[in-house]
Amino acid sequence: MPLGDVERFLSPTGRELHESAIRRMGTVAARQPDLISFAAGYPAADVFPLAELRDVAADLLGREGDAIQYGPTRGYAPLIEALVREMSRRSVTVTPEELLITTGSQQGLDLVARVLTGPDEAVLVELPTFTGAISALRNAQAHIAGVRQAADGIDLDDLERVTQRLAREGRRVKLLYVVPNFQNPTGRLLSLEHRRALLAWAARHDTLIVEDDPYGALSFEGEVVPGGTLPLKAFDEEGRVVYLSSFSKTLAPGFRVGWMAAVAPLVERFEIAKQAADLATGTLDQRFACEALTRGVIDRLVPRLRRVYQTRRDLMLEGLASMLSDRLTWVTPHGGFFIWATLPPGERDTALLDRALEERLLFVAGSAFFVDGSGHDTIRLAFSAAPEARIPEGVARLARAISRRPVESQTAPR
């Protein structure tokens, strides 16, 4: 008997897997010649410290075979020690028992989803939020509810409203997922007052906060108040914050090294789950990350990264202001990788993306970041990976795509 349709072999999780919108687009992009991509949130590859990493590689592979042997699930001990110091620089006091190395912070999200949330358990995310978090939570079959954003981050009134609505439905909120620093996709920075308010909310409702912080180091010179990117975890006296971060944006993403910080009993659970997920994060990759931290490679690189991304952001803002200020509105980010734009009335993200592809421009349709089916009037433009010389042309293509909107759809919908 030939195998035929595989549906009968799938688990409930296997049947409900959904391909992310961003991933689908990546497939399209590969086929277009002369494409300009504002889509993927890739770091700038031309700034990777290749020469220093070559030296590190020669040293690591010059010693004994330990650098490519199996290692402990918890992580490479010297890297954990280095991260205790790194967290201290971020004003967070942790012990090694409160840290776990993960295979990128995406694995941290997956461990959070599996260890803390199960079928029908309520979790909160921002509207909009990072698609990787949505996928991980969906795969755990969590009940995901969205909370609106205001200009300075998550809307606290809506947060309370949604929490209470869920309580009336008999659902206790297990956790809130937030990206306080230069959020993906909006680029917004959560105010310090809001950070403290979130911790108070978590204490009031006895819930956890999952704080994802890949972009905190990438604030733009002179645009953020001192301490403006301090993690929630720095104020977390009760241990309610599970903090995730990564080397993907300050060193390079191909190493797939991230980390989690949380109270020790939770980290133990994440560690046991990680063991069955991939045994351990790559041994050599962890040593690259450790050397990059301890030899000062990252400290030397970060100021340069800030300037590079600030320059690219400026180029994109200039293009938007000169070509699209009458049709788009946008959030000016003060760090990170993204500009979040709102489309003119009657325009729809997916339809615009189709026309942009005809102009050989790629971005992400904003609705991909919303768990409630909304957001079709928004788009995410990543300025991080596009070569500087191409950014003005990319914005020009966006302007042409918007101008080409068919006449019948240019009247505002009722």
Added chain:
Amino acid sequence: MPLGDVERFLSPTGRELHESAIRRMGTVAARQPDLISFAAGYPAADVFPLAELRDVAADLLGREGDAIQYGPTRGYAPLIEALVREMSRRSVTVTPEELLITTGSQQGLDLVARVLTGPDEAVLVELPTFTGAISALRNAQAHIAGVRQAADGIDLDDLERVTQRLAREGRRVKLLYVVPNFQNPTGRLLSLEHRRALLAWAARHDTLIVEDDPYGALSFEGEVVPGGTLPLKAFDEEGRVVYLSSFSKTLAPGFRVGWMAAVAPLVERFEIAKQAADLATGTLDQRFACEALTRGVIDRLVPRLRRVYQTRRDLMLEGLASMLSDRLTWVTPHGGFFIWATLPPGERDTALLDRALEERLLFVAGSAFFVDGSGHDTIRLAFSAAPEARIPEGVARLARAISRRPVESQTAPR
């Protein structure tokens, strides 16, 4: 309110996570000076091809930043192409659409568990079987049933018996997990007749087979008939086999690069699940694996690995024969990493391990590999990672630990 006990935040999966017995022992081991370990199935680090890998690293990091940029979830395309050829050498014809790169084959097991099995769905494993598979299946909350082994691999009569017992309970078997080549933990080689019989069983009951093949290349010179390690996947005309393999035993485990081969619709599902698990396997690690394959590093290394492991196996067998032949029986493996031994009547694996630790010897208690609570009369001795000069002394310590059994327990239990 301080956080207190975290139990209330855990998911059903999070509450049921169990630390593996092997992992607990690793923690103990680290503290013992002058310990000899026959426990972890680590490859021999002194044979890692460090010099060749240094050249590869210099080349990879000498080019553009692509080698450490994000990559596609499916895997690095040239590595996938190289694996199409590698699978062909293993007599398996696959297309790139039927392959997925995984973060070690442990991730392959985790993806299988999540995509194919769910709460209370029946899966079959051998008695005994690899602990990493048990953990992954347990975390998916599968209903795991054990099938006994005979001298030439899984007992086909027991397989049919267990399948029918589950059917009477109203449970359809979703999959059978097997390690046909030099099984972990028993070192047994599944006969070709049994391989074909398993495929017939799978067709008869409309089920899948997950074939885990980390050790197939490591057969010992002159001990295995030609074609004796051919994968089940080579005979899989219906597409019922999900094949897993890895670079961990033929190159080095620290790279965390493995792969899966299955029919394209299943690979698509695994790929989507992988995206939320860790986005992609390490970019640089995949390129190391690709270069090691295409430059012939692995082809040059494997004959040497076979000799090294055969020598270590011989040393351990000689020690057992001279010091323990009156008290232990064992399976002679013709490849792989492990010797599986049965203890004398009245001896118990965990009690013996306690005494062995006092002699500064570590191994794995056999019961860790059984899903039915049995196996306390067995132990697994890994000869792969112990320095050759230490193997006789390790066996001597084992003999002393067995001799030290308290008198009252030396009478056979009723």
